């Protein structure tokens with residue numbers, strides 16, 4: 001991905017900031033008198049952190065609501081926010097390639113950095129297990145959308161929890177209990193996907209967006225095709241569009257999916273050309289301002305996805 005971050009500007013800002021910051025001792029939050037401060041990049045991490053921490057942390061979602069995650073470029077204010085935080089949580093270097101560069105400019109030795117994907121099973125981009133998968137590039141690159149496999153989401157919850165506890169040992173049991181309960185909710189969600197997507201008439205879903213649902217397709221044995229590769233910035237080629245149109249016609253699917261926070265024009269074109277209908281599949285990278293204000297959760301978004309998948313795949 002293009003790196004346009006004027007990092008030298010960040011470093012200068014940080015250098016000045018470091019001179020102004022009060023010199024707090026590293027390590028555990030002092031007797032939990034003040035709330036721990038957490039900065040997360042993507043929405044799932046924000047949601048996991050707020051569920052684990054309850055009212056014991058101030059949590060900031062770095063991406064402004066409504067912003068597309070893959071094309072995000074950090075601002076100097078982001079560097080300042082991270083520098084003031086106790087914990088910075090990001091997905092991994094594939095999803096947020098800018099984070100590694102940005103963190104070099106953070107002059108906060110006490111900052112706990114959490115790579116939420118640590119220990120999770122990552123997939124290669126554009127490879128859908130034993131199912132047909134053609135036309136994707138990025139061979140060898142990793143698919144960053146690991147949160148859409150809920151077994152990985154549970155590992156991410158553990159990583160977030162460990163990071164939080166490292167800064168607030170006093171409330172360790174509280175965080176562990178919240179995390180345990182939430183992991184049970186994710187297990188229930190996983191089970192509901194397994195049950196809900198069993199016995200469907202169709203097995204193929206077609207997404208007029210980028211390749212975000214490879215993890216989900218693999219976990220539930222579905223065949224998945226998307227118009228774009230793992231990043232939504234590259235336009236699909238005419239050959240890819242022709243393949244997708246052919247797939248709609250030959251598979252007999254009655255719905256195609258559009259993605260959140262990105263123009264649905266590819267889905268609309270497929271619908272216009274073939275007469276299929278459009279449903280949304282939410283990748284949950286980020287959410288809209290209204291959804292954030294309305295308290296939408298990751299689990300809510302996934303339940304809506306299950307409902308729409310069951311409609312599109314003609315499940316019981």
Ligand SMILES: [Zn+2]
Pocket residue numbers: 070145210211212230283285
């Ligand atoms: Zn994505």
